[in-house]
Amino acid sequence: MDYVYLQKQIESLALDAGSMILAADTSDLRDVTVDTKSGRRDLVTSMDLEIQKMLMTELQKLIPSCRFLCEEAVPAMQTAMITNADEINRGVCFIIDPIDGTANFVHGNHHSCTSIAMTVDGETQIGVVYDPYLDELFSARKGCGCSLNGRLLPVFDTSIKSEITVFGTAPYDDATNAPTFRLAHLLYELSADVRRTGSAALDCCWTACGRFGLYAELGLSSWDYAAGKLIAEETGCIVSKIDGTSLCFEERPSILCGRPSAVKEFLDEYCKNA
Numbered sequence: 419m420d421y422v423y424l425q426k427q428i429e430s431l432a433l434d435a436g437s438m439i440l441a442a443d444t445s446d447l448r449d450v451t452v453d454t455k456s457g458r459r460d461l462v463t464s465m466d467l468e469i470q471k472m473l474m475t476e477l478q479k480l481i482p483s484c485r486f487l488c489e490e491a492v493p494a495m496q497t498a499m500i501t502n503a504d505e506i507n508r509g510v511c512f513i514i515d516p517i518d519g520t521a522n523f524v525h526g527n528h529h530s531c532t533s534i535a536m537t538v539d540g541e542t543q544i545g546v547v548y549d550p551y552l553d554e555l556f557s558a559r560k561g562c563g564c565s566l567n568g569r570l571l572p573v574f575d576t577s578i579k580s581e582i583t584v585f586g587t588a589p590y591d592d593a594t595n596a597p598t599f600r601l602a603h604l605l606y607e608l609s610a611d612v613r614r615t616g617s618a619a620l621d622c623c624w625t626a627c628g629r630f631g632l633y634a635e636l637g638l639s640s641w642d643y644a645a646g647k648l649i650a651e652e653t654g655c656i657v658s659k660i661d662g663t664s665l666c667f668e669e670r671p672s673i674l675c676g677r678p679s680a681v682k683e684f685l686d687e688y689c690k691n692a
C-alpha cells in the first residue's frame with residue numbers, strides 16, 4: 419500500500435471538509451440544522467452529516483474494500499460501517515470525526531476540526547487533523563513523524579510545572595462530572611494553568627506541537643482520538659488511558675496525552691489520589 423500517496427489524498431479531503439465548515443460558518447449557519455443525540459450536550463448538525471458522507475464516498479473510491487468507524491449515522495453508507503469493534507483488526511478502516519468540536523461550531527466558537535485516521539489490521543498508519551479556522555493541517559504517518567502545514571514538528575520532553583495543561587469534560591456522561599473537575603483541579607495544581615477547548619482531536623494536536631504539555635479526559639470515542647493519538651505519538655508524546663495503561667480502540671476509554679516527563683509527574687500524583 420502506498421502510504422505516502424494515501425496520506426496526501428487524506429490531507430486533501432480534510433482540506434475539502436474544512437472548506438465546507440468555513441462556508442457554513444460564513445453564512446451564519448443559516449442552512450445548517452442542529453439536533454441532539456444521546457442528551458442535551460450531544461449535538462449533531464446537517465454539516466456533520468454532509469461532511470461525513472463526502473469523506474466516506476471519496477475514501478471508498480480510494481480503497482473500495484475499506485470499512486468505516488464514524489461518529490454519525492449516514493443511512494446511505496451504513497453497510498460499510500463497522501458494527502463490531504473487532505472488525506478494526508482486519509483490513510483497512512477509516513475512523514472519522516467529520517466535525518470534532520460540534521458544540522463550538524454551533525455556538526460560533528471558532529475551534530473545530532475534521533479528524534481522519536486510517537488503520538490497517540488494527541494499527542493506525544495515518545492520522546490527519548485539519549483546523550480550518552487557523553488553516554492548520556496536522557498530518558502524521560506511523561514512524562515518519564508529524565508535520566504541521568508541511569513543517570516537521572520536533573520531538574522533545576518537558577516538565578508539567580512550566581506547561582499549560584488541558585482537560586476535556588467528557589460532556590455526554592454525567593457520571594464523570596465530579597471526577598473530571600477533581601482532575602481539572604489536580605492539573606491546575608501541577609501545571610502553569612488549565613484550559614478547556616471543546617475539541618479532543620485539537621487538544622491532542624496542540625499537545626503534539628507544544629502549546630499544551632498534557633491533555634486528559636475521562637471518556638472519549640475512537641473518532642475523537644484516533645488521528646490525534648498518532649499525531650501526538652509521532653512527536654514523542656505518550657498517549658495512554660488516564661491511569662497509564664495502554665489505550666486501544668474500545669468503548670469510551672479515558673485519555674492521557676503528554677510529554678513523557680509531564681505524564682510521569684502527573685501519574686505520580688493522580689495515582690496517589692485515585
Ligand code: IPD
Binds near residue numbers: 521618637642
Ligand atoms: C467532543 C469534543 C469535546 C470532548 C468530547 C467529544 P464532538 O467531540 O472533542 O472536546 O470533550 O468528549 O465527544 O462531539 O464535538 O465531535
Ligand code: CA
Binds near residue numbers: 517519520
Ligand atoms: Ca463530532
